[in-house]
Amino acid sequence: MATQGTPTQIQVEVDEATAQGAYVNMAIVSHTDTEFVFDFVFIQPQAPKAKVRSRIVTSPSHAKRFLGALQDNIQRYEAKCGAIKIMGEADKTAERYEGHYL
Numbered sequence: 001m002a003t004q005g006t007p008t009q010i011q012v013e014v015d016e017a018t019a020q021g022a023y024v025n026m027a028i029v030s031h032t033d034t035e036f037v038f039d040f041v042f043i044q045p046q047a048p049k050a051k052v053r054s055r056i057v058t059s060p061s062h063a064k065r066f067l068g069a070l071q072d073n074i075q076r077y078e079a080k081c082g083a084i085k086i087m088g089e090a091d092k093t094a095e096r097y098e099g100h101y102l
Contacts, residue, residue, distance in 0.1 A: 022053040036063035 024040040037057050043050035
């Protein structure tokens with residue numbers, strides 16, 4: 001039994017299909033009083049339809065922890081690799097992309 005303040009080591013397993021991942025280029029975020037829903041979507045340029053590749057439903061507290069982890073990782077990435085450019089933002093010189101991003 002772990003004592004208070006001692007981190008518990010958790011082994012996380014990933015099956016082969018999940019380990020392959022799924023490419024997405026759009027996300028839709030919605031919420032209720034008790035949960036957040038993240039729909040990760042792939043949309044092809046010029047296509048009239050998009051397909052949800054994965055849906056994650058989680059609690060507000062886990063969503064906030066996810067936000068913190070994502071912000072921390074983006075800061076570390078940019079410190080190592082440079083600023084991430086977002087297409088369509090003001091003052092950006094990046095080439096225009098015809099797809100959709102959130």
